[in-house]
Amino acid sequence: FIQLKRKFVKFDTGVLLLSTHRLIWRDLKNHECCIAIPLSQIVFIEEQAAGIGKSAKIVVHLHPAPSNKEPGPFQSSKYSYIKLSFKEHGQIEFYRRLSEEMTQRRWENMPVSQTIQINRGPQAGRIRAVGIVGIERKLEEKRKETDKNISEAFEDLSKLMEKAKEMVELSKSIANKIKEKQGDITEDETIRFKSYLLSMGIANPVTRETHGSGTHYHMQLAKQLAGILQAPLEERGGIMSLTEVYCLVNRARGLELLSPEDLVNACKMLVALKLPLRLRLFDSGVMVIELQSHNEEEMVASALETVSEKGSLTAEEFAKLVGMSVLLAKERLLLAEKMGHLCRDDSVEGLRFYPNLFMTQS
Amino acid sequence: MHRRGVGAGAIAKRKLAEAKYKERGTVLAEDQLAQMSKQLDMFKTNLEEFASKHKQEIRKNPQFRVQFQDMCATIGVDPLASGKGFWSEMLGVGDFYYELGVQIIEVCLALKHRNGGLITLEELHQQVLKGRGKFAQDVSQDDLLRAIKKLKVLGSGFGIIPVGGTYLIQSVPAELNMDHTVVLQLAEKKGYVTVSEIKSSLKWEMERAKHVLEHLLKEGMAWLDTQAPGESQYWLPALFTELYSQEITPEEAKEAIP
Numbered sequence: 001f002i003q004l005k006r007k008f009v010k011f012d013t014g015v016l017l018l019s020t021h022r023l024i025w026r027d028l029k030n031h032e033c034c035i036a037i038p039l040s041q042i043v044f045i046e047e048q049a050a051g052i053g054k055s056a057k058i059v060v061h062l063h064p065a066p067s068n069k070e071p072g073p074f075q076s077s078k079y080s081y082i083k084l085s086f087k088e089h090g091q092i093e094f095y096r097r098l099s100e101e102m103t104q105r106r107w108e109n110m111p112v113s114q115t116i117q118i119n120r121g122p123q124a125g126r127i128r129a130v131g132i133v134g135i136e137r138k139l140e141e142k143r144k145e146t147d148k149n150i151s152e153a154f155e156d157l158s159k160l161m162e163k164a165k166e167m168v169e170l171s172k173s174i175a176n177k178i179k180e181k182q183g184d185i186t187e188d189e190t191i192r193f194k195s196y197l198l199s200m201g202i203a204n205p206v207t208r209e210t211h212g213s214g215t216h217y218h219m220q221l222a223k224q225l226a227g228i229l230q231a232p233l234e235e236r237g238g239i240m241s242l243t244e245v246y247c248l249v250n251r252a253r254g255l256e257l258l259s260p261e262d263l264v265n266a267c268k269m270l271v272a273l274k275l276p277l278r279l280r281l282f283d284s285g286v287m288v289i290e291l292q293s294h295n296e297e298e299m300v301a302s303a304l305e306t307v308s309e310k311g312s313l314t315a316e317e318f319a320k321l322v323g324m325s326v327l328l329a330k331e332r333l334l335l336a337e338k339m340g341h342l343c344r345d346d347s348v349e350g351l352r353f354y355p356n357l358f359m360t361q362s
Numbered sequence: 363m364h365r366r367g368v369g370a371g372a373i374a375k376r377k378l379a380e381a382k383y384k385e386r387g388t389v390l391a392e393d394q395l396a397q398m399s400k401q402l403d404m405f406k407t408n409l410e411e412f413a414s415k416h417k418q419e420i421r422k423n424p425q426f427r428v429q430f431q432d433m434c435a436t437i438g439v440d441p442l443a444s445g446k447g448f449w450s451e452m453l454g455v456g457d458f459y460y461e462l463g464v465q466i467i468e469v470c471l472a473l474k475h476r477n478g479g480l481i482t483l484e485e486l487h488q489q490v491l492k493g494r495g496k497f498a499q500d501v502s503q504d505d506l507l508r509a510i511k512k513l514k515v516l517g518s519g520f521g522i523i524p525v526g527g528t529y530l531i532q533s534v535p536a537e538l539n540m541d542h543t544v545v546l547q548l549a550e551k552k553g554y555v556t557v558s559e560i561k562s563s564l565k566w567e568m569e570r571a572k573h574v575l576e577h578l579l580k581e582g583m584a585w586l587d588t589q590a591p592g593e594s595q596y597w598l599p600a601l602f603t604e605l606y607s608q609e610i611t612p613e614e615a616k617e618a619i620p
Binding site: 149150152153154156157158160161163164165166167168170171173174177189192193196198199200201202203217241242243246247250251255256257258259260261262263264281284285286287326327346347348350351 | 392394395397398399401402404405406408409412415416419423426429430433434436437438439440441442443444445446447448449450451456457460461463464467468474512513514515516517518519534535576579580582586
């Protein structure tokens with residue numbers, strides 16, 4: 001809003017416009033209200049940064065009003081400046097543009113083609129500057145255009161969804177047929193059907209033993225993953241969480257990313273396809289990819305050694321020592337506990353693991 | 363002999379009829395699959411047309427995305443199920459959300475040491491936007507929630523907990539049951555909670571309140587302030603950000619992944 005200092009003559013909730021000749025302010029609530037200042041009236045401008053409870057501002061210092069000044073909201077003021085308050089955003093950009101205009105002073109070279117007319121017609125209190133109308137119209141047109149685009153998009157979307165719905169219905173009826181036939185459908189047909197469902201994003205309505213064996217796409221993906229993940233796994237001690245894999249693979253791809261479900265479905269096929277990796281599910285629900293050559297149970301033995309050396313360790317401490325993620329470190333310690341090699345001390349200070357002396361020293 | 367002939371013939375006839383029926387059954391499925399294949403091709407064309415006109419809308423307009431997702435859900439379609447799906451391939455919705463998933467994972471990992479794996483949706487939003495840089499597309503909180511829902515399937519404990527009009531996002535496989543959730547909701551108002559507050563608001567006994575708070579402490583999701591005037595206060599670092607916030611650069615976030 002435009003502040004006339006202390007005498008809060010507020011013009012708030014408006015739009016500030018900058019032309020080569022003028023600074024224009026238009027009230028968003030009262031469309032009839034529009035005020036302007038010629039740029040030639042400005043002496044200089046300064047910024048006031050935003051603070052707590054204060055919005056960013058531009059202070060506009062003005063020349064004394066000329067005697068032939070057009071009628072405006074005020075005949076006079078004891079202050080020689082106005083403040084423009086940017087409640088939402090735009091102060092930085094506006095300041096930059098205004099400074100540019102002040103530097104270029106284009107109003108000196110280009111006489112205004114239309115004089116500003118104050119229309120005090122039969123409708124009382126109606127103040128309108130003709131030059132503004134063009135700007136308003138453009139804004140209105142742009143709004144209408146955007147609206148039209150959106151409504152067209154929504155219309156097209158609805159039509160598209162109708163067609164998608166038909167696909168869903170069709171897939172349901174096929175699924176029912178498959179259920180009825182109980183195994184008289186070939187493996188090939190099942191795979192075909194699954195790939196159609198995959199394309200449409202329709203959940204597989206048929207629960208069969210082969211569920212999760214995925215489609216050709218997942219098989220291919222599994223093979224790709226085996227290739228991509230070999231080296232990273234070796235670097236990380238043979239084991240990675242599925243979330244790590246998701247990030248690694250997608251970051252490498254850049255485009256045509258895998259969905260989380262794609263990854264899980266592909267990994268479920270690793271063992272069946274006799275690839276050198278496998279998917280493993282821990283009790284906590286955490287899923288990891290391991291090299292086939294990796295033996296977590298063997299790693300537990302070395303974990304026990306490490307813990308014994310230090311007396312006791314938390315998952316975080318162990319992770320740091322060994323160079324693993326905390327998530328996997330915790331899983332290893334939990335597994336060690338499950339196997340009876342470690343026991344826990346669960347206190348508010350955290351979960352700490354100790355060698356299980358009950359086992360070894362009884 | 364006459365009877366046996368009829369008997370044998372009847373059985374044979376029946377078997378033949380069954381075989382023919384099965385054959386027809388197979389043919390029926392074949393037909394339907396063929397029909398689906400054809401309709402799929404048609405749908406693909408429709409989708410391509412839609413994409414050529416409105417792909418931008420999906421990318422730029424969070425509101426449109428919400429509408430799109432809701433409509434898909436209504437008819438029973440998940441456009442984010444697979445990167446190989448038509449929706450993903452042609453509208454590019456997939457890449458948008460899957461990449462967001464990666465960014466969410468990275469932010470959560472980077473801040474886990476501080477908040478125990480609990481973060482408000484607001485803070486997550488802020489951090490993700492920062493990581494994306496100013497030329498990236500606008501991402502809404504709704505977008506984040508949808509991406510997180512998809513991440514759940516990876517098994518690393520992603521969860522969404524409603525608290526006081528917003529959400530806490532969990533990113534560690536810690537068990538949080540109804541009791542924990544309710545205490546989190548209670549703590550959301552001030553950022554901390556005390557045993558007395560739990561007892562009076564929820565009408566629980568001391569034991570139950572302590573049990574829940576201790577679990578949160580153990581998981582690193584709550585910090586204990588024993589020097590508070592009166593009784594000890596249990597603070598949730600996830601709710602701290604109004605008090606102080608920590609800048610992490612995208613590099614730091616990446617480093618957080620071992």
